[in-house]
Amino acid sequence: MPECRLYLITPPALPDLTGFADSLARALDAGDVAALQLRLKDQPDDAVLRAAAALRPIAQARDVALLMNDRMDLAKQAGCDGVHLGQGDGDPVAARKLLGAEATIGVTCHASRHLAMEAGEAGADYVAFGAFFPTGTKQVQHQAEPEILEWWAEMFELPCVAIGGITAANCAPLVRAGADFLAVVGAVWSHPEGPAAGVRAMNAAIAAA
Numbered sequence: 267m268p269e270c271r272l273y274l275i276t277p278p279a280l281p282d283l284t285g286f287a288d289s290l291a292r293a294l295d296a297g298d299v300a301a302l303q304l305r306l307k308d309q310p311d312d313a314v315l316r317a318a319a320a321l322r323p324i325a326q327a328r329d330v331a332l333l334m335n336d337r338m339d340l341a342k343q344a345g346c347d348g349v350h351l352g353q354g355d356g357d358p359v360a361a362r363k364l365l366g367a368e369a370t371i372g373v374t375c376h377a378s379r380h381l382a383m384e385a386g387e388a389g390a391d392y393v394a395f396g397a398f399f400p401t402g403t404k405q406v407q408h409q410a411e412p413e414i415l416e417w418w419a420e421m422f423e424l425p426c427v428a429i430g431g432i433t434a435a436n437c438a439p440l441v442r443a444g445a446d447f448l449a450v451v452g453a454v455w456s457h458p459e460g461p462a463a464g465v466r467a468m469n470a471a472i473a474a475a
């Protein structure tokens with residue numbers, strides 16, 4: 267079975283940044299996390315930059331890549347390792363030009379093979395498919411099936427990310443289908459025993475898949 271790793275995404279608002287930074291450190295120390303995406307919604311730029319400045323050293327110290335959601339300009343300003351772009355968030359070619367060859371650029375491809383091939387041609391470092399399961403984190407308009415991961419993994423070397431309602435209890439088919447990363451919000455931040463337990467549970471489920 268090819269390796270699959272956890273990709274952690276922040277909650278959409280961080281009213282207690284200091285408290286969140288502590289929880290994040292404990293969560294990252296609980297098990298393998300490949301990347302952290304800062305995904306703050308409807309927040310002023312200065313709040314996003316403040317959050318990035320607080321979280322970047324925590325991620326960096328643990329060798330976890332920090333990606334900015336939506337905004338390549340803020341990724342650059344904050345010194346992030348990359349950016350995640352949705353279909354309306356800008357051009358991966360422009361992001362590459364701005365952030366450089368070493369940056370990680372991810373692109374949302376919903377459930378579309380066409381969008382994924384387009385993202386690959388535009389120089390994305392990963393393509394993201396979803397939502398695989400119902401999610402309360404975001405109102406989604408696209409539903410993906412594990413077959414798209416199988417198809418992608420068979421056809422292309424470029425890593426693929428699965429997202430949307432993924433938990434320790436439902437992730438096995440996605441791992442088996444060839445997802446390189448599982449991106450989660452709720453499975454970690456809303457885990458009943460806390461985020462560190464969420465990371466442990468996800469890693470155990472990935473290993474058992």
Ligand SMILES: Cc1ncc(COP(=O)(O)OP(=O)(O)O)c(N)n1
Pocket residue numbers: 273303305335336350351352353354355372373374394395404427429449
């Ligand atoms: C890893 C990953 N995959 C998909 C998304 C969704 O991006 P987008 O479609 O731009 O939606 P928002 O996250 O901006 O609401 C993501 N953020 N990360």
Ligand SMILES: Cc1ncsc1CCOP(=O)(O)O
Pocket residue numbers: 396397400401402403404406429430431432449450451452453
């Ligand atoms: C950002 C995003 N894009 C598609 S589903 C989703 C939400 C993922 O959050 P959760 O893991 O809580 O379902």
Ligand SMILES: [Mg+2]
Pocket residue numbers: 335336350351352353355
């Ligand atoms: Mg977006």
